[in-house]
Amino acid sequence: MSNMNTAMIEKYRNNFLKEVEANVEEGEWVKMCMQCGVCSGSCPLGPYWDHPPQEIFMMIRAGKREEVLSSSSMWMCTSCYNCIARCPRGLPITHIMHGLAHYADRLGLAPKEQPTRKFAKHFWDNLTKKGRVNELKLGLKLYFMNGFGEGIKTAMKMKDVGLGMWKSKRLSIGELWGGHSIKDTKGLHAILNKAREIEEAKAKKFEG
Amino acid sequence: MAKKEYSFYPGCSSQKAASASNYQVSIDSMCDVLDIQLNEIPDWNCCSASIGYAGGGELPRLALSARNMALSEQAHPDQDIVATCAACWLATKETQERLHDDSALMEETNQALAEAGLKVKADKNIRHMVEVLIEDIGYDELGSKVQKPLEGIKIAGYVGCQTNRPFGIAGESFENPKYLDKLVETMGADPVENYDRKVSCCGGALAFSEPEKSQALIKEIIEAAYDGGADMIVTPCPVCQMNVEVYQNHINKTYNTKFNMPVVYYSTLMSVAYGKSAKEAGLDGQVIRAKKLEEIAGK
Ligand code: SF4
Ligand code: SF4
Numbered sequence: 001m002s003n004m005n006t007a008m009i010e011k012y013r014n015n016f017l018k019e020v021e022a023n024v025e026e027g028e029w030v031k032m033c034m035q036c037g038v039c040s041g042s043c044p045l046g047p048y049w050d051h052p053p054q055e056i057f058m059m060i061r062a063g064k065r066e067e068v069l070s071s072s073s074m075w076m077c078t079s080c081y082n083c084i085a086r087c088p089r090g091l092p093i094t095h096i097m098h099g100l101a102h103y104a105d106r107l108g109l110a111p112k113e114q115p116t117r118k119f120a121k122h123f124w125d126n127l128t129k130k131g132r133v134n135e136l137k138l139g140l141k142l143y144f145m146n147g148f149g150e151g152i153k154t155a156m157k158m159k160d161v162g163l164g165m166w167k168s169k170r171l172s173i174g175e176l177w178g179g180h181s182i183k184d185t186k187g188l189h190a191i192l193n194k195a196r197e198i199e200e201a202k203a204k205k206f207e208g
Numbered sequence: 209m210a211k212k213e214y215s216f217y218p219g220c221s222s223q224k225a226a227s228a229s230n231y232q233v234s235i236d237s238m239c240d241v242l243d244i245q246l247n248e249i250p251d252w253n254c255c256s257a258s259i260g261y262a263g264g265g266e267l268p269r270l271a272l273s274a275r276n277m278a279l280s281e282q283a284h285p286d287q288d289i290v291a292t293c294a295a296c297w298l299a300t301k302e303t304q305e306r307l308h309d310d311s312a313l314m315e316e317t318n319q320a321l322a323e324a325g326l327k328v329k330a331d332k333n334i335r336h337m338v339e340v341l342i343e344d345i346g347y348d349e350l351g352s353k354v355q356k357p358l359e360g361i362k363i364a365g366y367v368g369c370q371t372n373r374p375f376g377i378a379g380e381s382f383e384n385p386k387y388l389d390k391l392v393e394t395m396g397a398d399p400v401e402n403y404d405r406k407v408s409c410c411g412g413a414l415a416f417s418e419p420e421k422s423q424a425l426i427k428e429i430i431e432a433a434y435d436g437g438a439d440m441i442v443t444p445c446p447v448c449q450m451n452v453e454v455y456q457n458h459i460n461k462t463y464n465t466k467f468n469m470p471v472v473y474y475s476t477l478m479s480v481a482y483g484k485s486a487k488e489a490g491l492d493g494q495v496i497r498a499k500k501l502e503e504i505a506g507k
Contacts, residue, residue, distance in 0.1 A: 044408070044409035045411075076418075079258035079259075079369070079413070081370070081374045082409070098258075098261035115418060119259070124262060131254060133254050160457055161455065182253050187323070187326075188324070191320045192264075192268050194320040198320065
């Protein structure tokens with residue numbers, strides 16, 4: 001994916017705003033931000049954001065490409081929609097954060113060890129495989145994503161949660177051997193492949 | 209009153225032995241009393257919730273919800289889609305609005321759906337179950353079915369994020385939506401007034417990936433309920449329900465608290481008030497048992 005990164009750097013030179021407008025979901029909204037700062041006070045995990053949304057928008061305009069795309073900030077978004085409800089300019093901030101995170105990941109610039117990045121990618125792989133989420137496998141994947149030793153530790157720490165869920169019949173060990181699935185997985189995969197193909201063809205066009 | 213029918217999108221967490229299977233049990237009991245028929249969308253798929261973005265780009269994510277809508281249009285052409293999960297509702301409603309407003313996006317989406325012989329119009333409303341209760345049935349009618357008023361129970365209505373923002377329930381404010389409190393009252397229980405974490409975030413999906421940070425948020429939500437004198441918390445969202453209920457042990461260890469606060473769905477309360485058994489109300493699905501509701505259900 002770093003090929004794509006190089007291609008994008010060449011294509012947009014130092015116009016990062018243009019790059020965001022063309023390639024990031026709802027990116028064309030970024031220039032509408034009037035820097036009032038209301039969104040930045042809205043994030044539930046705000047203290048952990050290196051750059052709150054308002055600052056990210058300013059940095060995009062200032063061409064700070066590396067700093068923005070390699071930031072862990074966007075990955076701290078809990079999708080609470082506080083910002084969207086409050087922004088005086090009506091920016092779809094939540095979606096721009098998701099879009100930036102996705103774009104950074106496609107370019108290979110997103111921080112590799114960011115836990116939400118890893119979790120979110122497992123989630124996508126999990127759901128697209130069978131069309132429905134397998135909560136047990138997703139959970140186990142999550143516990144073990146930092147290696148086996150760490151995984152056992154997390155699993156032990158979480159075992160009371162798992163046990164509680166299992167006792168109340170809200171977690172099934174049967175999920176390990178198959179579990180929930182849609183019937184037409186073939187059709188779903190064909191749809192998703194086509195959607196990705198269309199999206200990539202558009203990005204190619206920008207690469208020109 | 210005539211039977212009301214809707215095309216139903218249950219979502220992954222409602223499946224058998226999944227994290228909100230108890231929600232589904234109580235929904236079925238509640239709908240039985242209210243004469244609501246939910247027609248499940250055949251072969252529905254996951255909506256990718258609010259966390260699908262890392263792996264899926266815009267179009268693949270929209271295509272997921274579009275497939276559900278297309279299947280619904282095929283099987284139940286005249287029916288609105290109803291979801292019980294906040295994230296399912298939000299993802300599907302967002303897709304519906306975006307496809308409806310953007311013809312280029314609509315065309316691309318249909319190009320993708322054609323690979324499986326599907327086509328979407330996206331012209332039906334996407335509604336949360338709470339909207340059906342309030343708008344199509346109304347508080348008076350909901351109250352008229354109560355057989356066992358939930359007297360003497362104090363309940364904190366935790367609305368959370370995704371049934372509240374960005375769309376919300378018509379006529380409610382983002383800061384202080386009243387519908388849960390009104391439902392609590394309608395069932396004969398006492399709502400906590402001025403519950404100050406009513407619309408705070410529980411961390412959502414980040415409760416998995418950032419457990420400590422999210423549990424700090426969850427702690428505030430539970431603490432505020434105790435401060436208001438609550439016996440339990442009620443919510444309209446499976447993510448909120450799970451996050452606020454199942455980590456209380458961990459929070460107790462970290463913060464030296466003694467939380468043991470049941471967290472139930474509005475449909476749990478309604479099923480019990482409507483005279484259903486504890487099992488029919490999904491009370492056996494509580495990790496922290498709602499004893500006061502069990503008592504009423506057992507009477
Ligand atoms: S609230 Fe809106 S206008 Fe204000 S800084 Fe944030 S994005 Fe910009
Ligand atoms: S949706 Fe994301 S960006 Fe917006 S306030 Fe919530 S955490 Fe912050």
